[in-house]
Amino acid sequence: MDSLPPLGERQIHRRSRNACDACRSRKVRCLCDNHNSVCKTCLELEIQCTYDKPRKRRGPQNRYVLAQIGTGLDPSTSTSPVSAATCGSDRLAPFPVIEQMIHDWFDLIHSVCPIFHRGIFLTRLASGEAAQDGIFAALVISVCAATSASLKRKSSKDYGIVTVQRCVDAVEEIELQAGRFPFSLEWCQLKYHLSVSLGSEKSLDDADCFRLLAESVTGVKYLVYYRMQDMDTVSQQLLKRLYWLLFVALCTSDLHGRPYVGLLTPEDSIIALTPLELSEDELDPTRSPLGEIDWHGNTKSYIPGLNYLSKLFLLWHKSQRGAENSISHLQHHLNLVQRALDYLPPELKWRGGLSRPPQSNFGTDVQTVNLYITQLHIRSNLLEQINRLSKSSGMRQTPPEVINERQSIVEDMLEILYHTSQETLEANGHSLIPKIRDLGSALLDEVRTSDREQAMRSKASVNLEKLLAKLEDLDIHSQLQYLEMGSLPEIHGR
Template identity: 25%
Template sequence: MSASPPPSPSQQHANAHAYASNGLEILQAASDAAQAIHNPQALQNAAAAASEALPPATEMPPATELPHHLMAGPGGVMRDPTINPKLTRLRRACDMCSMRKVKCDDSNIPCRPCRELGVDCTYERETKRRGPPNKHAEAAKAAKRARLDVGPGPGPPPPPPPPPAMSLSGLSASPSPQNAAKTLMNISSVSSDGILDAETIAPMPVLELLVDDFFTYVHPLAPFPHEPTFRQSFANRQDRSEPEFLGLLASMMAALVASFPRSAREYLKSQHGTRLFPKAIVLIEKCCDIALLTRGSKWVLKQPKTLDDAATSYFLGLASGYTHQWNASRHFMAETLTLVRELGFSRPKHPGDLPTFGNDPFSPDPLPFSHAKDQIGKRIFWCLLLGVRSFSQLGASYTDLVIAPSTPSLPYPSYPENVDDICVLANEIIHQAEGSVTLLTGFRFGIDIYTTMNGVVSLELAYGMSTLPWADQRLLLRDGLLAAKSIIDNLPPELQLGDHGDETNSLASLDESGLQYVPPAWPDTQPAHDLRNVIKAQPLRRRQLQYEIQKANIFVSQLATRSYFVELYFNLRDVQLNDEQHGNPVQGPSEEEKALEDADDKEILDLMSDERELIVQNLLTVLGSISQRNLEPNGGSLINKIRQVASTLLNDAPERKGPFAAKAEEALSQLIDVLMKLQRTGPAGESRAADPSHMTAEDEEEELRHWEDLRNYQLRFAANGGFAGDM
């Protein structure tokens, strides 16, 4: 048998072509597909290039003319560095760098030049092969375009692409380059559809502004997550690698836009038009969907769950409540309570200890105890308790949202430390100077206000108020009212109503300077009159603005709590009088005891009657002292509290109303009318709750007019000395 002659140059060419095809399309995809799924953009680019650049075997270009994004790996196998990042050859430049003819830094997506310009980093331009066009490829493209133009015919929709595992098995069974390229395309389509990141919500420049807004406007009232930790994770783009973080980010954006719709509305209008995003609720629902998608179908079985999970549930509940989805809100709040209990609230280590949240045996952190986690856990617990107490004041009773009173065997956690986030480290807490007014100062005063209800709540949960003699009921209510009133006396000057120094006066001048809340204007720069420009350049202004937001919440919450005690007193007194008229007591008190009881009853009755008059005056004073700029963020919660107080005062029986309350009826009626209009046109206005997509530009203008009506109401109050001229 004669020896085989050496291969001719053409045979060598064919062998190299076959080897390169198998190596690129089969071996590379099989070994790197799992890793490539985490980089859908790069995989799509590689797959598209592979399907378009590979001609039939008879027309394979020389190796020197292969597309420049393919390179030879070990053993001569052609590799694409976008599939395996361990290889060092650069991929093709992005669209913007290609147009500008500049070097594309591909270490991250978006690349550095695109990040500096603030533009999208895309790879959508068509990849062109060298040499004359291939007639077979051009014919296939023309046929594909014709099919797309005609569109799918009647009948069932096409089946979804196979999952990655099926794609890989199909790749192994089919060695042809064309089938391998098609399989890569299938994998890339599954990855792009199934993997989410922060830019699924909005472009990063917009998200950066919205994150700033969250920590400016929402964080003062719900002081979690830990701001330095969150911002570091956000800068490191952990949304790409940790679904839990992406879910937290999405829930925070939902809560921000639900509580302060104007923060994102103009961005939605400018970027997408009113047809796709006609109302802020559309973005809210999108964020909620993303947060739930990051959890997956088996989230309930996830172990261990974390404080980020609890914070995500809380913000989802907050967003649902602001958009009038009460069942969903109750579900998420109950879920938050369950997570808080699971993470430490119900597990004091030793008898007599208070619950803590810093022990996490599953954490990769080598520290045995994390002060940052402990503080965030306490903040979530107390914020949840304040929400439950506020619900009860509004007349809502949820059996799945019951926080039992603190007992020696199951105590509440201690208050969170009165320090700013920057002073809370994992291994220690840096205590600030005595008398410092931190962002937690106002939050702790809010806790003080709602814990004055502890006595009433404990009795209601245990036996009910009716099991207590009337003499004890009225004393309990009197003590709670006096405690709630005294809290305001202890506020630092920064949280008091009225002028307290130059800082407050300089902030008040913002209203007159033309500065406004301006939503993200990306890709344009923020206008000069954007309030963000001031508070970013002057951190003290930002802190003062946060004081003003906390101040509004503190005074409105205190009014709502005082009103709660007064109304509960009068309701229980009516029950007592009715029982005395129609009941048959077995043995009445002696004459001496009855005289003492009557004296006590008259004293407390006079106190409660005078308090009702004060509440009317204080309500109007508070409204006249808080600008719309500080009332509109978190306005949904404050509007509910104000409306509840005003409605209670207005709808009382005539015999209960004092002189001032009777004269203020018209002012209260006007206030309730404005607040009702705001509720109907809020994030999910009742008038369009069934189909929120029908909000038009006129509807939006109407909402802004209602805010303006409230502001005019406040100005008229201030100008008329508390409407004294009309009374």
């Protein structure tokens, strides 16, 4: 056995007699060195080291214990069959970190994924319900996963050890402890969040990502057909919103060449399933969280943006399932997609570098970017399908109209990327980067084409460099991926 270094050369760690609040919540040893009053765990997580929470008394349960259960301050004392200690919500991270992630989700991401009522959700979180209700604890963790996957820079800076995989593992532990959850809106929401989060961290081909998405689709279809008529108004509207976000996710997967897990069927009424364009206050005016009235979604509805997004993907969905797979059929739908955003509300219209209209806010800015980049992505995909059909019919060169349209799409994309704040782009999260890559891969084909004029190839090359530069800003791993691959990935088409 190696001998220990002299005492003067060793850093002495002492175990705190009374662990700090964070270490007690996570049930880990609380260690401090001789020169620092902040424990090692809090230093690593970069959080405040406090000793504010009341210590648990020994002996039988009394009013003190019941008070902690009611407030959620010490969930490990809960008498519920599925307590926080079992659920794993506190094991994921200290409550202040989880709370910050939830607030970041509502402030930055909710506008493009409005499947919760913020007032209801935050009230339940503050009441300590995640300490007593296993499925709500799992739902909270799934939102943390979505936040971590979407806000990568903020995640690495502010969220410490919270990762998508840790969230997935925590939810699986809850399910093992609590048993199988029945189909419910919350169950479908958490499966959706975990699926899109894993798809961002790994790939759309990941088995768990595919399974979770399929489970959410199955649950939503069941609720729509068998339970929606018995739901309250708020739950019905949230279910309809989730339905169309799932449809968007499935079409996006199909657009990238992955198997389509069916959701929309001829029996589904698009009109009946379209969510009402309600703000949070209109959806449930009695559930303002903790007296807050200034949140940007309280009086502004983000559902018009969701409905227009659904319209874009409905057009793409129809373009892939027409009776004839012809250039004219694809061109017809390409024209429809190009006109699909002509009647947006003023706050959702792209205005370039001009000031935004008074009705706009951060959430509508995020939606505007999402809508227009999605439209450009769908147009690009349809254009490449037309190009492939043209070549398969004997045409050796890319048709001039395809080249011109491709350049127009890329220039519009660059216009959006370079006139939008970094915060707004990052709030679109993982959904934005694959779209930019796909457009870049189509542009790379233009750069490699040797039978084009030099000026045209040079213009395509300059645009490609601008696209890659912006992509590198958004994706801290993009440069490494391109070095490993040698080029942009080839586009996945049908």
